[in-house]
Amino acid sequence: MTQVLVAYGTSRGGTQGLAELIGDDLREHGYDTIVRPAAEVADLGDVDAVIVAGALYAGRWHKDARRLVKRQADRLSALPVWLVATGPLDGTAQEGTLAPVAHVKDAAARIGARGVQTFGGRLEPDAAGFPASAMAKTMSGDWRDTEHVARWVDEVDGELSATLR
Ligand SMILES: Cc1cc2nc3c(=O)[nH]c(=O)nc-3n(C[C@H](O)[C@H](O)[C@H](O)COP(=O)(O)O)c2cc1C
Numbered sequence: 001m002t003q004v005l006v007a008y009g010t011s012r013g014g015t016q017g018l019a020e021l022i023g024d025d026l027r028e029h030g031y032d033t034i035v036r037p038a039a040e041v042a043d044l045g046d047v048d049a050v051i052v053a054g055a056l057y058a059g060r061w062h063k064d065a066r067r068l069v070k071r072q073a074d075r076l077s078a079l080p081v082w083l084v085a086t087g088p089l090d091g092t093a094q095e096g097t098l099a100p101v102a103h104v105k106d107a108a109a110r111i112g113a114r115g116v117q118t119f120g121g122r123l124e125p126d127a128a129g130f131p132a133s134a135m136a137k138t139m140s141g142d143w144r145d146t147e148h149v150a151r152w153v154d155e156v157d158g159e160l161s162a163t164l165r
Pocket residue numbers: 009010011012013014015016055056057058059060086087088089120121122123130131132135
């Protein structure tokens with residue numbers, strides 16, 4: 001069975017939830033899927049494809065996602081890989097294809113990623129720490145869109161099916 005790793009970098013759990021959604025959709029398409037924190041991925045084992053998801057903070061892709069791409073660059077360069085950013089606290093990610101931030105663009109170029117995708121983010125009303133708590137007063141909400149994720153996983157499945165199965 002084709003094995004897909006979904007690795008995520010999160011600070012407040014939203015990206016973990018998004019990675020789990022991606023993982024569930026991939027399983028429905030028949031993939032053997034592992035969802036794991038990017039910081040814990042020391043070895044890519046026998047995976048056939050990888051999705052690296054990271055939260056956006058101040059225009060930066062989460063360090064755990066960046067570091068995974070850096071330390072596994074050689075292996076990732078030889079695999080089908082998609083990079084995902086989750087962040088916008090509004091509907092812009094659903095409306096169209098947002099240009100990737102520089103970190104994601106650079107990481108994609110480094111490993112020859114198959115694609116990059118930005119999904120809406122989540123900020124909880126009781127987010128702790130500054131400036132998250134201040135932002136949460138006016139910007140809290142959940143813009144992770146299950147339909148948007150499902151449509152994107154369909155596209156990934158289309159490409160993987162054409163090359164791996
Ligand atoms: C301090 C702060 C800075 C943020 N900066 C950005 C940003 O530059 N771009 C963006 O799209 N989202 C930004 N966000 C929204 C987060 O990316 C969003 O809340 C995301 O879902 C957080 O993921 P996590 O829960 O996995 O940490 C920011 C949120 C906070 C609290």
